[in-house]
Amino acid sequence: MNTAVERYYDTTLDLYEELWGEHVHHGYWDEGERPDADGADRHSATDRLVHELVGYAGVPAGARVLDVGCGIGGPALYLSGALGCAVVGVTLSAQQAARATEKAAEAGLAERAEFHQLDALSTGFPDASFDVLWAVESLMHIADRDAFFAEAMRLLRPGGRLAIATWSQRDGELNAEEQDLVDQILKHQVMPSFSSLEEHERMAAAAGFTEVASVDWSRAVANSWDPEFALIKKPEHGRATMVSLARERGADVLGFFYAGPLMKKGFDTGVITYGAVRAVKPTQTYREIVEMLRTVLDEDAAWSATVSPATTLDGQLELESVELTALSDALRTRYGAHVDLAAHVAGLDVDEIIALTVGDLAAFVEARAEGGQAGGA
Amino acid sequence: MSRFLFVSLPLTGHVNPMAAVAKTLTAQGHDVAWAGSEAYLRPLVGPDAAIQQIPLRPHRRQADRGMAAAKTRWEEYIVPHCRVSLKGVDKAVRAFGPDVMAVDQHAVAGALVAHRYGVPWASMAPTTMELTRPYRALPKVEAWIQALMAKMWSDAGLPGEPPHDLRFSPHLLIAFTGAALTGPLSWPDNAALVGPALAERPADLDFPRDWLDPGRKHVLISMGTLAAENSHGFYERAVEAVRPLGDRVQVILTAPPETIPDAPDHILVRTRVPVLELMPRLDAVVSHGGLNTVCEALAHGVPLVVAPIKGDQPINAAQVQAAGAGVRVSFARVRPEALRAAIVTVLEELPVRAAAEAVRDSFAAAGGAAAAAEQLARLARDGQDASRREREGSLESLS
Numbered sequence: 169m170n171t172a173v174e175r176y177y178d179t180t181l182d183l184y185e186e187l188w189g190e191h192v193h194h195g196y197w198d199e200g201e202r203p204d205a206d207g208a209d210r211h212s213a214t215d216r217l218v219h220e221l222v223g224y225a226g227v228p229a230g231a232r233v234l235d236v237g238c239g240i241g242g243p244a245l246y247l248s249g250a251l252g253c254a255v256v257g258v259t260l261s262a263q264q265a266a267r268a269t270e271k272a273a274e275a276g277l278a279e280r281a282e283f284h285q286l287d288a289l290s291t292g293f294p295d296a297s298f299d300v301l302w303a304v305e306s307l308m309h310i311a312d313r314d315a316f317f318a319e320a321m322r323l324l325r326p327g328g329r330l331a332i333a334t335w336s337q338r339d340g341e342l343n344a345e346e347q348d349l350v351d352q353i354l355k356h357q358v359m360p361s362f363s364s365l366e367e368h369e370r371m372a373a374a375a376g377f378t379e380v381a382s383v384d385w386s387r388a389v390a391n392s393w394d395p396e397f398a399l400i401k402k403p404e405h406g407r408a409t410m411v412s413l414a415r416e417r418g419a420d421v422l423g424f425f426y427a428g429p430l431m432k433k434g435f436d437t438g439v440i441t442y443g444a445v446r447a448v449k450p451t452q453t454y455r456e457i458v459e460m461l462r463t464v465l466d467e468d469a470a471w472s473a474t475v476s477p478a479t480t481l482d483g484q485l486e487l488e489s490v491e492l493t494a495l496s497d498a499l500r501t502r503y504g505a506h507v508d509l510a511a512h513v514a515g516l517d518v519d520e521i522i523a524l525t526v527g528d529l530a531a532f533v534e535a536r537a538e539g540g541q542a543g544g545a
Numbered sequence: 546m547s548r549f550l551f552v553s554l555p556l557t558g559h560v561n562p563m564a565a566v567a568k569t570l571t572a573q574g575h576d577v578a579w580a581g582s583e584a585y586l587r588p589l590v591g592p593d594a595a596i597q598q599i600p601l602r603p604h605r606r607q608a609d610r611g612m613a614a615a616k617t618r619w620e621e622y623i624v625p626h627c628r629v630s631l632k633g634v635d636k637a638v639r640a641f642g643p644d645v646m647a648v649d650q651h652a653v654a655g656a657l658v659a660h661r662y663g664v665p666w667a668s669m670a671p672t673t674m675e676l677t678r679p680y681r682a683l684p685k686v687e688a689w690i691q692a693l694m695a696k697m698w699s700d701a702g703l704p705g706e707p708p709h710d711l712r713f714s715p716h717l718l719i720a721f722t723g724a725a726l727t728g729p730l731s732w733p734d735n736a737a738l739v740g741p742a743l744a745e746r747p748a749d750l751d752f753p754r755d756w757l758d759p760g761r762k763h764v765l766i767s768m769g770t771l772a773a774e775n776s777h778g779f780y781e782r783a784v785e786a787v788r789p790l791g792d793r794v795q796v797i798l799t800a801p802p803e804t805i806p807d808a809p810d811h812i813l814v815r816t817r818v819p820v821l822e823l824m825p826r827l828d829a830v831v832s833h834g835g836l837n838t839v840c841e842a843l844a845h846g847v848p849l850v851v852a853p854i855k856g857d858q859p860i861n862a863a864q865v866q867a868a869g870a871g872v873r874v875s876f877a878r879v880r881p882e883a884l885r886a887a888i889v890t891v892l893e894e895l896p897v898r899a900a901a902e903a904v905r906d907s908f909a910a911a912g913g914a915a916a917a918a919e920q921l922a923r924l925a926r927d928g929q930d931a932s933r934r935e936r937e938g939s940l941e942s943l944s
Binding site: 465466467482483486487488489490510513514515516517518519520521522 | 611615685873875877
């Protein structure tokens with residue numbers, strides 16, 4: 169358990185809620201849209217970010233969701249309410265978990281949203297427990313992100329989706345001045361390091377996820393650090409308040425006040441970025457098909473990671489007719505004679521053959537394999 | 546003596562075998578003309594050949610493979626070529642008055658004009674693309690091609706539907722391959738498999754013949770005109786494949802020399818190579834599987850390693866392998882070790898050489914350009930007989 173993170177969120181819980189409401193994360197604005205000067209619109213911007221991530225990652229209604237770093241339950245209440253999901257939220261902060269539970273009860277969602285003080289890397293939930301693993305602005309607090317992706321892989325069912333929104337940094341080397349800015353933000357926000365969005369993609373792919381993609385939302389969320397919106401007064405303006413807060417809650421609490429100007433500078437200079445990452449845990453059938461393709465094409469083990477469900481057989485894999493025949497034979501051997509790829513392809517027109525992907529192949533096999541079982545019953 | 550109009554496409558591999566037949570007919574005293582782009586045809590058909598000029602820009606998008614290549618072949622090449630050349634072919638037929646037209650299977654304008662004027666015509670198959678009916682297992686693909694041909698037919702102002710598949714003349718089909726290579730196929734009744742039609746080509750005086758060491762075996766690596774961005778690093782892998790074989794093998798590689806900057810001493814890189822002249826001295830050919838190269842090699846009993854890229858090449862590769870006259874490898878994926886093993890196999894295994902020589906013998910028996918010329922001349926005689934009978938018949942009915 170990360171005690172610094174736990175302490176940070178325990179001691180800032182009321183500050184965040186008082187200033188930002190139930191969504192302890194960035195807001196999302198269209199290009200050119202400005203946050204209201206009186207801050208009245210900030211809740212809709214943070215709501216918007218949640219909706220954007222639901223859409224980008226393809227979170228289905230009614231899904232079983234693990235919310236890693238649930239805060240005081242803002243997104244979880246939307247997912248369990250409007251979207252009808254069953255949400256389990258975990259946070260390092262016992263106070264956040266308690267406050268989230270309280271809010272779920274107030275909203276009448278106690279049956280569909282539960283919250284626990286747990287470390288995301290050791291929740292103890294069984295394999296394949298969730299349809300969606302949701303992590304909004306929590307990945308920055310986890311030092312071992314490879315372990316996070318591996319654990320996400322374990323917890324998701326095959327076909328399950330990863331929905332991440334995270335602070336990040338520009339891909340590639342930073343110069344000394346840029347690194348210094350990053351280090352200050354990390355220190356004040358109790359974060360071990362940032363990864364770039366590209367690094368997140370690489371880690372997800374390395375963990376075995378497919379359909380991995382990211383989108384840079386830096387420009388859409390940067391308003392969050394607009395002084396008017398953030399509503400965080402500069403420390404020197406309330407020196408006495410700061411001193412008393414620090415005395416009361418420990419010096420860590422001051423990081424909350426320093427973050428604003430540093431983050432604004434980070435976004436303005438492009439050193440700090442922000443984005444969403446999505447990925448899908450491949451199904452067993454998909455993995456088997458990639459393995460069969462690998463054998464048919466005589467490729468090495470590293471090749472499999474270069475294939476995704478969107479990879480086309482004709483244009484990208486350049487599958488020749490003899491290879492298609494060999495694959496068709498392999499599929500029949502593995503899944504039975506009713507999985508007849510050659511006959512399936514024979515029913516396609518030119519454009520459909522050109523558009524045929526590895527994902528289509530997996531969907532075809534899954535549909536036929538199920539149909540065959542139903543037919544046999 | 547008869548009059549023959551050749552209708553081809555501005556593609557070297559298509560023109561070459563037809564040019565060999567045209568030269569044979571000309572030598573026998575027939576009148577031969579070509580309908581096509583003078584600029585493109587002239588270097589291939591020779592200075593004395595008659596050309597009914599059709600201005601054409603040779604163009605072809607080369608990037609695609611697989612079914613995407615089939616789509617571009619029809620939609621961006623065969624159909625536009627038909628549209629652009631139709632008028633010119635029509636004009637050439639009216640001007641030249643052929644007894645017989647020899648029409649490339651993909652030069653659909655030739656088939657349409659032959660129908661329009663009732664000229665007996667032969668389909669010429671310089672590639673195996675259409676011969677094996679590669680899409681017979683894909684009925685929707687076949688239907689799409691038929692629909693394109695039907696549209697070309699109507700757009701030419703011809704009535705109703707095409708009376709038959711325009712790629713296959715009802716009179717005669719000449720294929721420049723042989724049963725020893727294709728294996729048993731259900732050929733149309735009017736098909737003549739004449740084997741490769743090879744013609745003398747101008748000597749390449751600059752080629753360093755002395756470089757060839759009689760103590761070593763010789764391998765030609767020829768992948769056609771392969772754009773660097775489409776080569777998938779094949780040349781690099783090929784160089785790695787033959788690099789350790791320098792003590793026993795010399796390699797002639799056709800590619801722009803700058804694409805292979807650090808070739809070892811036993812690899813000669815040249816943009817152009819006198820392939821036909823070299824063939825008798827070669828022990829193996831590594832090729833993309835264009836029918837010309839495949840047939841030229843097999844006509845000399847030289848076995849092949851075929852790395853097919855597109856079009857009829859995968860078909861030819863499969864046929865070479867099935868005939869035992871070579872080994873098929875993956876163009877996009879074969880690794881140097883596997884390519885080396887394939888080359889060593891065709892160089893050293895006697896049954897492979899024997900199978901290539903068996904194909905050579907069957908090609909020789911098929912007759913090549915002379916046999917194709919004889920078939921076309923027969924078609925012309927039959928047509929003349931038929932029209933004479935028709936004239937006599939109408940005279941008799943008058944009397």
